[in-house]
Amino acid sequence: MEELSSEKVHAGHTVDVSVKRYRRADGTEVTREVVEHPGSVAILAYDDEVVYLVRQPREAIEDDALLEIPAGTLEPGEGELECAQRELAEEVGLAAEHWHELKVVHTSPGVLSERATIFAATGLSPASGEQDADEQIDVVRLPRAEVKAALEGITDATTVVALLMLPT
Amino acid sequence: MEELSSEKVHAGHTVDVSVKRYRRADGTEVTREVVEHPGSVAILAYDDEVVYLVRQPREAIEDDALLEIPAGTLEPGEGELECAQRELAEEVGLAAEHWHELKVVHTSPGVLSERATIFAATGLSPASGEQDADEQIDVVRLPRAEVKAALEGITDATTVVALLMLPT
Numbered sequence: 001m002e003e004l005s006s007e008k009v010h011a012g013h014t015v016d017v018s019v020k021r022y023r024r025a026d027g028t029e030v031t032r033e034v035v036e037h038p039g040s041v042a043i044l045a046y047d048d049e050v051v052y053l054v055r056q057p058r059e060a061i062e063d064d065a066l067l068e069i070p071a072g073t074l075e076p077g078e079g080e081l082e083c084a085q086r087e088l089a090e091e092v093g094l095a096a097e098h099w100h101e102l103k104v105v106h107t108s109p110g111v112l113s114e115r116a117t118i119f120a121a122t123g124l125s126p127a128s129g130e131q132d133a134d135e136q137i138d139v140v141r142l143p144r145a146e147v148k149a150a151l152e153g154i155t156d157a158t159t160v161v162a163l164l165m166l167p168t
Numbered sequence: 169m170e171e172l173s174s175e176k177v178h179a180g181h182t183v184d185v186s187v188k189r190y191r192r193a194d195g196t197e198v199t200r201e202v203v204e205h206p207g208s209v210a211i212l213a214y215d216d217e218v219v220y221l222v223r224q225p226r227e228a229i230e231d232d233a234l235l236e237i238p239a240g241t242l243e244p245g246e247g248e249l250e251c252a253q254r255e256l257a258e259e260v261g262l263a264a265e266h267w268h269e270l271k272v273v274h275t276s277p278g279v280l281s282e283r284a285t286i287f288a289a290t291g292l293s294p295a296s297g298e299q300d301a302d303e304q305i306d307v308v309r310l311p312r313a314e315v316k317a318a319l320e321g322i323t324d325a326t327t328v329v330a331l332l333m334l335p336t
Contacts, residue, residue, distance in 0.1 A: 001225060001227065001230065001232050003230075009178060009180070010177060010178035010180075010185050012177070012178075012185060012201050013201045014201055014278075014279050015185070015201065015203060015279055017178050017180060017183070017185060020227065022225075022227050024225055024232065024304065025225075025232050026304070028302070028304070030225075030227065030302045032227040032228065033180050033181045033182055033183065034227065034228045035183060035203055035228070035280070037276075037279070040276075040278075057169060057190075057192055057193075057198075058274075058277040058278065059169065059188065059190050059198065059200040059202065060200065060202045060203070060277055060278065060279055060280060060281050061274050061277045061281055061283065062169065062171075063274075063277070064169050064192065064193050066274070066277055068277075071278075073278070103328070104323055105323050105324070105325040105328060106226075106229050106231075106234070106323045106324055106325060107275045107276040107280075107325050108205075108208075108275040108276055108280060108282055108284075108325075108326075109226040109228055109229045109231070109234055109236075109323075109324055110182075110208075110226065110228065110239075110241070111182050111183055111205070111228055112203070112228060112275075112276060112280060113228050113229055114276055115229065115323075116276075116325070134196070134198045136192065136194070136196070155272055155273050155274045155277075156273070156274055156277055157273040157274060157275050157276075157284070157325040157326060157329060158276075158325060160271070160273060160329050161325060161328050161329055161332070164329070164332040164333070165332070
């Protein structure tokens with residue numbers, strides 16, 4: 001498709017909103033409201049015993065304690081792997097020897113440009129990182145044998161994808 | 169958590185953006201930029217042979233042909249099941265005898281309020297529905313034996329969740 005025009009109607013902290021006009025492959029033209037997101041990463045960090053999750057307030061959905069895998073938004077100029085390594089240290093206090101890209105998902109492609117790269121991280125060891133001042137994160141060590149039961153109560157889409165893809 | 173204030177900084181077509189201030193359970197106060205979404209549904213419709221997918225342009229991620237399960241946004245006052253039945257008729261031309269809620273996901277809870285309800289729909293029969301004028305949707309009948317291989321190329325998070333939960 002070809003972008004014909006783009007008007008930024010909101011410049012925000014994490015996201016911008018633009019109204020864009022496109023010409024599709026078949027020649028038709030459409031107008032779309034697009035929430036522009038810098039992209040994100042999420043990390044499925046696990047060893048033989050547990051998967052590392054985080055519990056934190058998510059104001060956007062009015063949840064005081066959403067259970068998710070560690071995740072974060074790309075900083076300007078930051079690569080996905082670099083971001084994932086930073087977030088794993090900041091949120092869980094871990095480094096990983098082995099990283100591989102497990103899956104890329106688009107979280108809500110009808111309206112949001114976010115592309116989330118999910119990494120699997122193994123060979124874990126302690127690391128130090130500093131949480132943002134307004135983050136309030138508890139680390140949860142979920143035994144691998146309890147993942148299936150825990151999924152019932154987990155709603156973050158990226159986390160559900162990652163846990164369903166965890167090797168058994 | 170308690171919402172202390174909310175300022176709408178953008179009123180859009182599908183989404184609004186608000187800057188909100190919250191007091192958390194522990195007393196700390198935070199400011200968050202929230203993209204307010206009315207909620208959505210997605211439908212995992214299948215029979216013994218195939219799963220019904222749709223292929224359509226998704227301008228937000230600059231993809232001319234994203235493969236997804238049928239899905240849509242709640243209209244004002246519309247219930248989730250009612251919306252799912254409408255979307256299945258409009259996008260795939262099917263009605264279903266049996267509906268059950270497979271999973272609720274939050275697509276991007278750090279920034280977007282969207283709550284997506286995924287239904288499983290079986291006992292399929294032809295139905296008629298009318299597509300929106302600017303929708304351009306092709307129906308894809310994916311043999312169930314090919315779902316695992318097809319997942320490699322599927323990136324819509326809600327679709328990945330649904331297909332990973334398809335009974336085998």
